Structure formats: C-alpha cells, structure tokens
Amino acid sequence: MEFQVIRKDGNARYGILRGTHGETETPCFMPVGTLGAVKGVTWDRIGQMGYSLVLSNVYHLYLRPGLEILQEAGGIHPFTGWKGLILTDSGGFQVFSLSKLMKITEDGIYFKSHIDGSEHFFSPEFVVEFEEKIGVDIGMVLDECTPYPATYEYAKHSMERTVRWALRSIRARTTDKTAIFAIVQGGVYNDLRLKCVEMLSELPFEGFAIGGLSVGEPKDEMYRITRLVASQLPEDKPRYLMGVGKPEDILEAVEAGVDMFDCVIPTRNARNGTLFTSRGKINIKAAKFKRDFSPVDPECDCYTCKNFSRAYLRHLYVSGEINAAILNTIHNLHFYGRLMKDIREAIKKGKFQEFKRNFLEKYSSQEGSG
Amino acid sequence: MEFQVIRKDGNARYGILRGTHGETETPCFMPVGTLGAVKGVTWDRIGQMGYSLVLSNVYHLYLRPGLEILQEAGGIHPFTGWKGLILTDSGGFQVFSLSKLMKITEDGIYFKSHIDGSEHFFSPEFVVEFEEKIGVDIGMVLDECTPYPATYEYAKHSMERTVRWALRSIRARTTDKTAIFAIVQGGVYNDLRLKCVEMLSELPFEGFAIGGLSVGEPKDEMYRITRLVASQLPEDKPRYLMGVGKPEDILEAVEAGVDMFDCVIPTRNARNGTLFTSRGKINIKAAKFKRDFSPVDPECDCYTCKNFSRAYLRHLYVSGEINAAILNTIHNLHFYGRLMKDIREAIKKGKFQEFKRNFLEKYSSQEGSG
Numbered sequence: 001m002e003f004q005v006i007r008k009d010g011n012a013r014y015g016i017l018r019g020t021h022g023e024t025e026t027p028c029f030m031p032v033g034t035l036g037a038v039k040g041v042t043w044d045r046i047g048q049m050g051y052s053l054v055l056s057n058v059y060h061l062y063l064r065p066g067l068e069i070l071q072e073a074g075g076i077h078p079f080t081g082w083k084g085l086i087l088t089d090s091g092g093f094q095v096f097s098l099s100k101l102m103k104i105t106e107d108g109i110y111f112k113s114h115i116d117g118s119e120h121f122f123s124p125e126f127v128v129e130f131e132e133k134i135g136v137d138i139g140m141v142l143d144e145c146t147p148y149p150a151t152y153e154y155a156k157h158s159m160e161r162t163v164r165w166a167l168r169s170i171r172a173r174t175t176d177k178t179a180i181f182a183i184v185q186g187g188v189y190n191d192l193r194l195k196c197v198e199m200l201s202e203l204p205f206e207g208f209a210i211g212g213l214s215v216g217e218p219k220d221e222m223y224r225i226t227r228l229v230a231s232q233l234p235e236d237k238p239r240y241l242m243g244v245g246k247p248e249d250i251l252e253a254v255e256a257g258v259d260m261f262d263c264v265i266p267t268r269n270a271r272n273g274t275l276f277t278s279r280g281k282i283n284i285k286a287a288k289f290k291r292d293f294s295p296v297d298p299e300c301d302c303y304t305c306k307n308f309s310r311a312y313l314r315h316l317y318v319s320g321e322i323n324a325a326i327l328n329t330i331h332n333l334h335f336y337g338r339l340m341k342d343i344r345e346a347i348k349k350g351k352f353q354e355f356k357r358n359f360l361e362k363y364s365s366q367e368g369s370g
Numbered sequence: 371m372e373f374q375v376i377r378k379d380g381n382a383r384y385g386i387l388r389g390t391h392g393e394t395e396t397p398c399f400m401p402v403g404t405l406g407a408v409k410g411v412t413w414d415r416i417g418q419m420g421y422s423l424v425l426s427n428v429y430h431l432y433l434r435p436g437l438e439i440l441q442e443a444g445g446i447h448p449f450t451g452w453k454g455l456i457l458t459d460s461g462g463f464q465v466f467s468l469s470k471l472m473k474i475t476e477d478g479i480y481f482k483s484h485i486d487g488s489e490h491f492f493s494p495e496f497v498v499e500f501e502e503k504i505g506v507d508i509g510m511v512l513d514e515c516t517p518y519p520a521t522y523e524y525a526k527h528s529m530e531r532t533v534r535w536a537l538r539s540i541r542a543r544t545t546d547k548t549a550i551f552a553i554v555q556g557g558v559y560n561d562l563r564l565k566c567v568e569m570l571s572e573l574p575f576e577g578f579a580i581g582g583l584s585v586g587e588p589k590d591e592m593y594r595i596t597r598l599v600a601s602q603l604p605e606d607k608p609r610y611l612m613g614v615g616k617p618e619d620i621l622e623a624v625e626a627g628v629d630m631f632d633c634v635i636p637t638r639n640a641r642n643g644t645l646f647t648s649r650g651k652i653n654i655k656a657a658k659f660k661r662d663f664s665p666v667d668p669e670c671d672c673y674t675c676k677n678f679s680r681a682y683l684r685h686l687y688v689s690g691e692i693n694a695a696i697l698n699t700i701h702n703l704h705f706y707g708r709l710m711k712d713i714r715e716a717i718k719k720g721k722f723q724e725f726k727r728n729f730l731e732k733y734s735s736q737e738g739s740g
C-alpha cells in the first residue's frame with residue numbers, strides 16, 4: 001500500500017491511497033459491506049457513485065461464509081465480485097457488541113457466535129492470517145475496544161493490551177499485499193491516548209485508526225480525542241476514524257487531519273427512511289411528504305433524486321416495498337460520496353474552513369427537516 | 371394503441387404493440403409492479419433488460435397512494451418514474467383473493483381494504499375512469515373472476531355479468547389514450563368461453579385477455595381453454611393470458627396464439643431463492659451450492675450471472691441480505707426477458723416448434739435442479 005498527502009489546508013489533508021485493488025482519494029468514506037455486500041445497493045452502483053474502497057468485517061465473514069469458502073473462491077474479491085479496495089475491521093468491536101463475549105485473555109478473545117451460539121477464539125495472529133488469506137487490501141488489527149464510560153485503570157489496561165496485540169499482529173504478517181493498520185485506544189484519557197500513539201507509531205504499520213470513539217461518549221469528548229490523537233499520529237500514514245459518523249462529525253475529524261471514515265449511518269438510516277439533504281435530514285415517512293413531488297434533495301444528482309419524488313419514496317416506504325431501501329440507500333450513499341468529494345475539492349483549493357462553515361450553516365437550516 | 375401481427379408460425383404470432391408511452395414486441399412478458407415498483411429492481415435495470423411494458427394494479431394503487439395523489443403527480447408515469455408502457459389489471463382478482471370481499475351486485479363490487487379494513491366500491495365505470503385518470507397505456511376492465519372449481523351455473527352467471535360490465539366499461543371511456551382490454555371468463559366450460567368470446571368480440575375493445583385461469587385448475591384444463599379461446603379471438607387484436615406463468619405454460623400459450631403474459635413467479639420466486647436456469651429451476655438455499663463458484667446459469671448474461679457465483683448468492687440468501695432479493699430478481703427477470711426474446715426470434719424464423727422442443731428438453735433435464 002502507498003499513501004501520499006498531496007495538499008494540506010490547516011490540518012485537513014488531501015491525499016491518495018493506493019492498494020492492491022486500486023486507489024482512492026482521501027478524505028474518503030467507506031460504505032459498510034459487513035457480509036460482503038452493501039445492503040440495498042449492487043457493486044456496479046457503488047462504483048458509479050465514485051466509491052473505490054469499501055469496508056467489510058472479519059467477525060461476520062469468519063462466521064459466514066467462513067474462511068474455507070472464501071479461500072476456495074480465491075479470496076474476498078472473487079467471492080463478492082467487488083473489484084475495488086477492501087478494508088476489513090477485525091471484528092473486535094462486533095465481538096464486544098454483538099456476540100456473547102465469553103472471555104478476554106492475553107491470548108485473545110473467546111466468544112459465542114450470535115448466529116448459533118457456537119464457541120470461537122480470535123487471536124491477533126489469527127485475525128491477520130484471516131485478512132491475508134482472504135486478500136483484503138487493508139486489515140485492521142484485533143484490538144480491545146474500550147467501552148464508555150470506563151475507569152482510568154480499565155482503559156489503561158485495555159490500551160496496553162491493544163498495543164501488545166498490535167505488536168503480535170505485526171509479527172504475524174507474511175505478505176505486504178495486505179496492509180495492516182493499528183488501532184489507537186485509551187478511552188477519553190489524554191495521557192493514555194498519547195501513550196498509545198507513541199508506542200504504536202514505533203511499529204511499522206501502514207496506517208493508524210482511532211478506535212473506541214462513537215461508543216456513547218459526548219460529542220466534545222469525541223472531537224477532543226480525535227484532535228489530540230490525529231495531531232500526534234505520523235504525518236505520512238493514513239488516519240482512520242472508526243465508526244464515525246454523521247456529516248458534522250466527519251467535517252470536524254477532517255479538520256483534525258483524519259483521512260478515512262466508515263459508518264452504518266447512511267445505509268441503516270436509508271432503510272429506516274431517514275434521508276440526508278443539503279438542508280438537513282428528513283424522514284420520508286412523514287405525512288407532509290405525501291404530496292411532495294420534489295426530489296429528496298434538489299441539489300443531488302443521484303439516480304433517486306433525478307427520477308423520483310419524495311411522494312413516491314414515501315409511498316414505497318409506507319407500502320413496505322424493498323425498493324424504498326434500494327432507492328433511499330442510493331441517495332444516502334451518494335450524499336456521503338458527494339460530501340467527501342466536496343471536502344477534497346475544498347482542501348485542494350485551501351478553502352476547507354469556508355466549505356465547512358457553509359455546509360454546516362445550510363445543513364442545520366432544517367428546511368428539509370422531517 | 372396500435373397492434374400489428376407481423377409474422378405467424380402456426381398459431382404463434384410475432385407482433386408489435388404501440389401505446390402512448392412506447393412500444394413492445396410480442397409475445398412479451400410484463401414484470402409485475404403491483405404498487406408502482408417491481409420489487410427488488412429499479413426501473414433503469416428493467417429498461418436495460420429490454421422490458422418496455424410493465425403491469426400494475428388498480429386495486430393496489432387505489433388504496434395506496436390513491437387516485438388523488440396519482441392525479442396530482444400528473445399520472446402514474448410521473449409518479450412512479452417509469453417511462454415505458456403500463457398496463458393495469460383492474461384488481462377484480464385481488465378483490466376476490468386478497469381483500470375481504472363484501473358483496474357483488476350488478477352495480478359492482480363492495481370490498482374491504484386488506485390494509486385497514488375500510489370499505490370501498492368498484493364499478494366497471496370507476497375502474498375505467500381510474501385507469502384513464504392515471505394515464506395507463508392499457509387498462510383492464512373490471513371482471514368477475516370465476517374461481518375453480520365452479521358449477522356451470524355459477525360460471526355462466528359470472529361470465530354473463532363480466533360481459534355486461536365490459537359493455538359498461540366501453541361506454542365509460544372518454545379517451546383513446548388509454549386502451550381498454552376485455553377479459554374472457556367462463557371457467558373450464560367450452561361453450562361458456564365461446565359465448566363470452568363471441569359477445570366480447572363484437573365490442574370495440576383494443577385487446578382481449580383470457581382470465582380465470584391459473585386459479586387452481588389442472589394444467590391440461592388451462593391449456594385446453596387457452597387454445598380454445600385464443601383460436602376464436604379476433605386475429606388483429608392482442609391476446610393476453612392473465613397471471614400465467616411458468617416458462618412451459620408460456621410456451622404452450624404462445625403456441626396457441628397468445629401475445630402477452632404477466633406473472634409474479636419470476637419476482638416472487640427470486641425473493642424465495644428459486645432461480646430459473648436453462649436446465650431447470652434451482653433453489654439457491656441448497657447446501658450443495660455452498661462451494662459452487664459457477665454462475666446461476668452459465669448461458670445467462672445478466673448482471674448477476676456475469677459477476678456473482680451461486681456460492682455468493684447462497685451466502686447472501688442465508689445471511690438474510692436484501693441484496694439476495696435484488697440479484698436474484700435481476701436474474702429471473704432477465705431469464706424471462708431472454709425467453710420471450712428467443713420465442714420472438716424463433717417465430718420470426720418460422721422455427722417456434724423447434725425452439726419449444728429444444729427449450730423444454732433442456733429445461734426438464736434438471737441438471738441444475740436444487
């Protein structure tokens with residue numbers, strides 16, 4: 001993997017990340033394809049929207065379809081049919097949030113499948129092996145995601161273990177076709193975060209993620225930790241803020257120097273009928289859209305906005321048609337893709353602050369509010 | 371509407387049907403878009419698959435979104451965003467099968483909505499008015515769908531009422547932008563069917579449908595009635611066999627001289643994991659597809675078959691991903707579109723019998739059977 005920062009505007013960075021399966025400009029947003037598919041949208045549309053990097057998840061892929069089948073298929077790319085870049089989260093977060101966690105030891109994580117209750121074990125080494133074997137472009141290390149709130153002692157303990165696991169992950173590598181990113185933990189404690197960055201930065205990772213945020217902490221805590229960590233991470237490596245977020249969060253983090261994002265918000269919200277517009281979110285279920293024959297966002301040039309009205313999308317939604325999920329997801333992912341593109345253009349022109357201010361002013365005007 | 375039979379091969383006909391919103395070659399299959407959307411597939415793909423005529427349903431559209439909203443939108447085309455031809459079934463069948471039917475009188479049908487139990491009334495005149503007001507290209511008359519089995523007396527009574535309603539429908543017309551098709555009833559009784567054809571043929575309908583089949587009667591009854599009715603219908607008008615059907619049924623009916631078809635089978639089966647292939651149906655859920663990295667149908671050039679394996683589609687299906695419904699529906703509708711195209715080509719070359727024999731031999735070979 002190669003990463004190049006091409007232009008800086010304050011701490012905001014415009015760059016290019018090149019991997020085994022293509023390249024992406026940064027800052028970028030990665031659509032979430034947990035199980036090897038972005039729910040509601042086919043790969044050809046994902047590509048047409050300008051996305052060249054998507055996220056998937058070791059925990060989910062390990063359970064279904066499983067390593068054997070992914071390997072027999074020749075890897076995750078031939079199996080899923082996605083031809084661009086893939087980053088996999090290790091699934092540490094999912095083990096904590098979704099599965100029945102059994103035990104964490106220094107060795108790794110013992111857990112029960114959320115599907116059938118079967119027992120499994122992830123070690124840092126196994127996660128890297130899995131990611132290399134299925135051929136992802138970027139693999140995240142296994143980490144211990146510190147919950148919020150957590151005591152200083154707990155956060156310290158789990159940060160230190162995350163660093164030890166990161167070292168084991170690096171040692172487990174056998175190929176440079178799969179880049180490995182470390183994850184910074186340390187809860188909301190400045191000194192723990194700084195210590196974590198210091199220790200991880202010494203290791204030859206190809207990128208660094210900020211983990212353990214967007215887990216329930218107040219916004220200002222999230223922004224503060226993001227700014228702190230981003231300011232200390234190596235300049236020449238990509239920085240990825242995991243699981244974030246809303247448009248306003250992305251703008252804050254880009255300002256702090258973050259390059260990569262993922263979040264289920266645009267896709268999950270779409271399926272729930274919540275749509276992003278340049279003037280704020282709307283809920284397409286609202287009765288006031290019954291006779292609203294205008295597009296979701298008149299400034300959007302996605303397939304949905306070019307062809308369908310709010311009234312039609314509301315009709316599909318209230319009728320329970322799966323096409324509501326499809327068309328809504330197309331719009332929301334297009335909105336996020338457009339946001340990232342505008343952010344990149346603004347940085348290139350040295351006008352990120354201006355863009356951010358204008359975007360937020362309009363976005364919070366709530367004219368479109370549902 | 372204009373219809374032209376261009377070539378005959380036995381009783382099979384190749385033709386062109388032109389309406390207010392485009393044209394379609396016949397024999398053709400109409401994807402079912404009950405609520406103004408073909409479940410799982412966006413209109414752009416429907417068009418790309420070669421479909422230019424889709425089916426919708428007055429009963430469903432009347433309940434949701436309702437006439438007022440459809441009219442305010444400027445009709446069903448602007449509302450749904452579909453730019454091709456639309457035929458609407460009157461919904462007589464749905465009133466009998468789906469809603470709580472309250473009463474049939476000479477005036478029309480009293481029924482309760484399957485959604486909220488509210489009470490409604492459809493007259494033959496209202497159905498035509500509705501179809502004209504929403505601007506469909508072809509509207510079906512309101513008929514009384516004879517169930518199976520039905521006594522001779524019952525079938526006679528309901529056939530005669532269907533004819534009287536057809537006459538009222540004709541009289542209710544106010545524009546030739548919406549063509550109106552009559553529906554032949556009469557159960558499985560030859561003389562009733564012939565009488566119905568005789569009476570309806572005298573009226574200035576732009577096409578004729580064969581209704582009341584595929585409602586539980588044995589296949590040979592269905593084929594017999596189809597052949598009988600098709601042989602007596604006017605040569606110069608399109609013939610539409612409603613709610614049929616499976617590939618083998620379509621081939622039989624084309625041979626009898628039928629031009630148009632609709633059926634939920636390709637779309638509903640797709641959502642249930644049943645996929646059509648040139649060697650028979652497969653069920654993608656089957657464990658044997660776990661490691662089957664070949665396409666659904668190696669002879670199919672749809673988006674799904676060109677990019678994804680049976681193993682991947684099985685993975686999506688068993689994981690409950692909505693992309694399973696999307697990709698499966700694309701394949702099944704493509705299969706039906708291709709079947710109709712091949713049928714038309716065969717008729718044009720005077721080789722329909724040969725095509726039918728070859729198709730069925732291969733289709734029943736069951737190599738692909740799941």
Ligand SMILES: [Zn+2]
Nearest residue numbers: 300302305331
């Ligand atoms: Zn849009």
Ligand SMILES: [Zn+2]
Nearest residue numbers: 670672675701
């Ligand atoms: Zn196919």
